[in-house]
Amino acid sequence: MRRVTPFSPDAIGAALGSRLSDVQLLDTFAASDAEVVRVRLDGSETTVIAKHATGAGAAAARREIAFYEQLAPRWDHPAPRLLGATDDGESVLLLTEDLNAGGYHAPGPDVSDNQLHGAIDVLAALHREFWNDVPAAELEQSVTSTAQAWPPEVISRNAAAVRAEAARFFDAATELVDAERSILEEIVDGWENQFQARVREGRALTLIHGDFHFLGNVFFKEADPRPKVIDWSELKPGLGPHDLAYALSVVPSDDRPTRDRALLRRYWEALAAEDYSWELCEWDFRFSLISNLFQSVFQHSVRWYRVSLTAIETLDARSTLTDRPPISGG
Structure with missing residues (x-):
């Protein structure tokens, strides 16, 4: 049985709603109250930004999810696309579009x-x-x-x-x-x-x-x-x-x-x-x-x-x- 870590294939796959066999951590970014990484999915060219947060960081991540779900639909917002998220009550995993991959x-x-x-x-x-x-x-x-x-x-x-x-x-x-x-x-x-x-x-x-x-x-x-x-x-x-x-x-x-x-x-x-x-x-x-x-x-x-x-x-x-x-x- 594979161990589920914050950025494991099972964890990322659960947030995306799809099954993954492999993920590769490419970069780590400085962030307060969260771990933020760029990951490549299944050896493809597709990359996403993954944020894992606990404690106060989880509260902030939940606010961000609320933004995407409740506020972002109101106007032509400039945020990257939300690709998926999971929340087990203690930690939050948030996946968003990789802007660097799009030339930003x-x-x-x-x-x-x-x-x-x-x-x-x-x-x-x-x-x-x-x-x-x-x-x-x-x-x-x-x-x-x-x-x-x-x-x-x-x-x-x-x-x-x-x-x-x-x-x-x-x-x-x-x-x-x-x-x-x-x-x-x-x-x-x-x-x-x-x-x-x-x-x-x-x-x-x-x-x-x-x-x-x-x-x-x-x-x-x-x-x-x-x-x-x-x-x-x-x-x-x-x-x-x-x-x-x-x-x-x-x-x-x-x-x-x-x-x-x-x-x-x-x-x-x-x-x-x-x-x-x-x-x-x-x-x-x-x-x-x-x-x-x-x-x-x-x-x-x-x-x-x-x-x-x-x-x-x-x-x-x-x-x-x-x-x-x-x-x-x-």
């Missing part, structure tokens, strides 16, 4: 203008589909949880989590100077209060991807500006511009304020939400840069913490902690 690749920071425009159009389509129609899901604490805007009570819990995680991060990040550390302490209270004020009326919110970046979650095919996007486990109610602010954090620019404002304007025009003023869109974008800082804390990344501090300063994001959210703008 993650561009990293060297994303082109056409690719940026394609990514913005995809984000606008996602956010437009779920505009003011978001599930009130409460997600487990994660790197991207501080971007969650609804229900309102999660904001205070996430702020408390930031304070607790910052203490651990700063203990380990000895290279950070006092001035760099103090900025987080100065802004977290204001962020919590302003986020509560922003979402109080429950309007101009949408479903965001939550982890939209060009370093490994957004893939392009040559000559096709419309990307494919993976890792839908961090979907959450949020501020639409957050996804764009997070994506642009890894893309260098000689004049970031001008570049970001032009791309944000393209996003706002593509979104075409009648109840969403340009002033509020700009405010949401700059406010989201602060949420990006908190994500670097959960990642324990000194590099991205400093990148986020620079963005906050360059784009005057701290003014959103004192300026009232312009939610009444038309």
